[in-house]
Amino acid sequence: MNVEDFFNLLKDAVLLAGIYAAMSMGMTVIYGVMKIVNLAHAGFMMLGAYFAFELYYLPERLPASWVERFPLLGHHVDPILGATLALPTFFLFGMGVYWLLVRWLPRSDQPTLASLLLMFGFWQVLQNAGYLIWKNEDRSIFTARTISPPLHLGFLSFSVDRLVVFLAAVSCVVLLQIGMKRSWFGMSVRSLIQNPLASQIVGVNEEKTRRLAFGLGASLAGFAGALLAMLYTFSPDFGSPFQLRSFVIIVLGGLESFSGVAFGALVLALVETFSIQLVPASYQAAISYGLLVVVLLFLPKGIAGLLEKKWRVA
Amino acid sequence: MAGGMTVAMPAGSSRRAQVALAALPVLALAVLPFAGMPPDYTRILFTALVWITASIAWNLLGGFAGQVSFGFAVFYGLGAYTAMMMMNRGFSPYTSFLGSMSVAVIASFLVGLPTFRLRGPYFTISTIGVTEAVRVMMNNLSITGGASGIHIEEHAQFHELDHYYSALVLAAGALCVSMLVANSRFGLALRAIRQDEDAAADLGVNPYRCKLWVHAIGAALTGAAGGVFAHRAAVIYPQDVFAFNVGIFILLMPVIGGIGTVWGAVLGGIVFVIIKESLVARFPKVHLLLYGALLVLIILFEPDGLAGLLRRLAGRTRILLGKQPA
Numbered sequence: 294m295n296v297e298d299f300f301n302l303l304k305d306a307v308l309l310a311g312i313y314a315a316m317s318m319g320m321t322v323i324y325g326v327m328k329i330v331n332l333a334h335a336g337f338m339m340l341g342a343y344f345a346f347e348l349y350y351l352p353e354r355l356p357a358s359w360v361e362r363f364p365l366l367g368h369h370v371d372p373i374l375g376a377t378l379a380l381p382t383f384f385l386f387g388m389g390v391y392w393l394l395v396r397w398l399p400r401s402d403q404p405t406l407a408s409l410l411l412m413f414g415f416w417q418v419l420q421n422a423g424y425l426i427w428k429n430e431d432r433s434i435f436t437a438r439t440i441s442p443p444l445h446l447g448f449l450s451f452s453v454d455r456l457v458v459f460l461a462a463v464s465c466v467v468l469l470q471i472g473m474k475r476s477w478f479g480m481s482v483r484s485l486i487q488n489p490l491a492s493q494i495v496g497v498n499e500e501k502t503r504r505l506a507f508g509l510g511a512s513l514a515g516f517a518g519a520l521l522a523m524l525y526t527f528s529p530d531f532g533s534p535f536q537l538r539s540f541v542i543i544v545l546g547g548l549e550s551f552s553g554v555a556f557g558a559l560v561l562a563l564v565e566t567f568s569i570q571l572v573p574a575s576y577q578a579a580i581s582y583g584l585l586v587v588v589l590l591f592l593p594k595g596i597a598g599l600l601e602k603k604w605r606v607a
Numbered sequence: 608m609a610g611g612m613t614v615a616m617p618a619g620s621s622r623r624a625q626v627a628l629a630a631l632p633v634l635a636l637a638v639l640p641f642a643g644m645p646p647d648y649t650r651i652l653f654t655a656l657v658w659i660t661a662s663i664a665w666n667l668l669g670g671f672a673g674q675v676s677f678g679f680a681v682f683y684g685l686g687a688y689t690a691m692m693m694m695n696r697g698f699s700p701y702t703s704f705l706g707s708m709s710v711a712v713i714a715s716f717l718v719g720l721p722t723f724r725l726r727g728p729y730f731t732i733s734t735i736g737v738t739e740a741v742r743v744m745m746n747n748l749s750i751t752g753g754a755s756g757i758h759i760e761e762h763a764q765f766h767e768l769d770h771y772y773s774a775l776v777l778a779a780g781a782l783c784v785s786m787l788v789a790n791s792r793f794g795l796a797l798r799a800i801r802q803d804e805d806a807a808a809d810l811g812v813n814p815y816r817c818k819l820w821v822h823a824i825g826a827a828l829t830g831a832a833g834g835v836f837a838h839r840a841a842v843i844y845p846q847d848v849f850a851f852n853v854g855i856f857i858l859l860m861p862v863i864g865g866i867g868t869v870w871g872a873v874l875g876g877i878v879f880v881i882i883k884e885s886l887v888a889r890f891p892k893v894h895l896l897l898y899g900a901l902l903v904l905i906i907l908f909e910p911d912g913l914a915g916l917l918r919r920l921a922g923r924t925r926i927l928l929g930k931q932p933a
Contacts, residue, residue: 330732397907404728406675410862411906417899540732575747582740585733
């Protein structure tokens with residue numbers, strides 16, 4: 294591997310890390326506030342992908358007379374715009390799911406089995422509803438950007454699609470960071486993560502924050518799903534490898550910290566990108582799963598040990 | 608109430624009743640093929656018995672010890688593959704089933720040694736990683752035939768009843784193990800771990816070791832179930848026996864039936880096979896949707912599963928009966 298290859302792989306890893314960070318943020322928000330490992334994350338991501346897909350191909354479905362009357366409808370909705378629209382849509386959807394299912398779960402300061410099984414069952418419902426609606430076919434969103442020639446910067450070459458997705462993901466993550474630092478909601482979320490009891494004493498409305506946090510988690514998952522749909526083909530089974538990656542990332546990052554997520558995303562992206570040099574491509578899928586087990590093996594105290602180490606460094 | 612019927616039967620006096628309760632259906636199933644049962648029913652019962660075995664096995668770890676694993680497909684698949692490969696090398700099917708059990712036990716330690724360092728829910732998630740990693744590996748290894756699967760090379764004469772009785776013996780054995788564990792010191796230790804791991808450790812239980820052992824027992828039974836299944840199926844594919852869905856099904860049955868009870872696991876297995884057999888051919892995706900919805904409903908409304916529902920209904924009828932003037 295020469296220097297140019299190395300830097301190109303490094304660039305690939307950074308681009309990948311951007312989208313990984315965006316997709317894991319939703320899981321961290323939900324975990325942090327209500328200690329629920331959102332196993333329906335994959336379902337939300339899958340719906341986000343199809344949301345962008347349906348919006349993009351909408352003009353071809355609409356009757357011709359409508360398009361004639363309203364020429365605006367004839368335009369394809371760019372997946373980036375689709376992803377942005379996914380944010381409010383999935384926010385409402387997530388709050389609906391919270392209202393319908395999640396709020397009945399017993400509260401706990403650590404993940405409960407009931408929450409795990411509930412979210413898992415809901416994922417199965419979403420996934421198989423997806424199979425009923427969209428059938429078991431691989432779909433992709435094919436835009437003008439998909440085939441446009443890569444940009445060159447010195448010896449680095451950037452695929453336009455990946456660059457756009459990276460920029461969208463990173464701006465979302467940055468905006469989220471600012472929101473978490475500045476807004477009342479962000480402060481409520483962070484205080485609930487730190488100390489639920491104390492934050493209630495100082496006037497944080499726990500129920501409302503939980504509802505909003507679940508909505509936010511779902512909207513980030515939908516957003517990430519729509520972005521990923523630009524890069525990969527998808528089927529109703531789309532989210533499951535990314536869901537496990539999200540979990541690996543938030544475990545690496547210490548589960549409740551937003552900056553930890555960025556760190557975890559970078560680690561996983563680096564490992565995945567550079568392992569192509571060593572491991573045959575057909576075993577690629579096992580990398581993130583393997584990494585999860587490796588993290589467990591080398592951090593025998595599990596997540597708590599990881600957190601302690603992180604604090605010691607910081 | 609006359610007859611001394613109490614809601615919770617004391618463990619000592621009910622043991623004989625429990626054994627009788629278990630022996631009756633097993634005996635009934637044993638004589639059923641001679642009572643003119645149609646061959647198609649034999650096949651369905653075979654399937655049911657294999658799934659019930661896996662359900663009981665999962666319930667030992669997930670129900671009694673409270674450690675939910677999504678990864679039992681690993682043992683099921685390894686059992687199926689081991690049996691297949693041993694039979695192809697000239698071992699008798701029954702020796703091969705023992706081989707399945709041993710391989711599954713070894714695998715259970717390989718999986719359990721690192722993952723049981725994690726507490727409850729984190730263990731659960733790590734099992735998702737393990738089962739996916741194993742599936743990817745089995746899809747690519749050449750020794751197992753890769754994605755194109757593996758089949759029995761020498762066909763002995765096919766006796767439906769052979770398969771049926773091996774499944775029945777296995778399921779009955781699993782039921783015995785489950786009842787023994789439920790009534791033993793070991794079972795008490797497992798329940799203590801489920802309720803509070805730290806408190807159990809303070810009382811002199813070694814949670815790590817207990818979990819490893821019950822995981823191994825569950826794996827052995829699941830591996831044997833995989834072997835029995837493979838012997839009848841004659842062709843197996845990694846995407847079938849190692850499928851993530853297999854792990855889900857194995858987990859769903861006890862949850863539907865009633866997690867942590869001997870009979871809940873059996874009940875869940877029966878309900879599962881009924882739904883599967885009546886829906887899977889006509890609506891291949893709907894039955895998964897239904898299981899997902901069922902899981903959601905059970906968690907929200909009846910966390911003790913069908914067994915809990917039955918117990919509650921029985922309690923209500925008893926109250927109704929008790930209120931009636933004698």
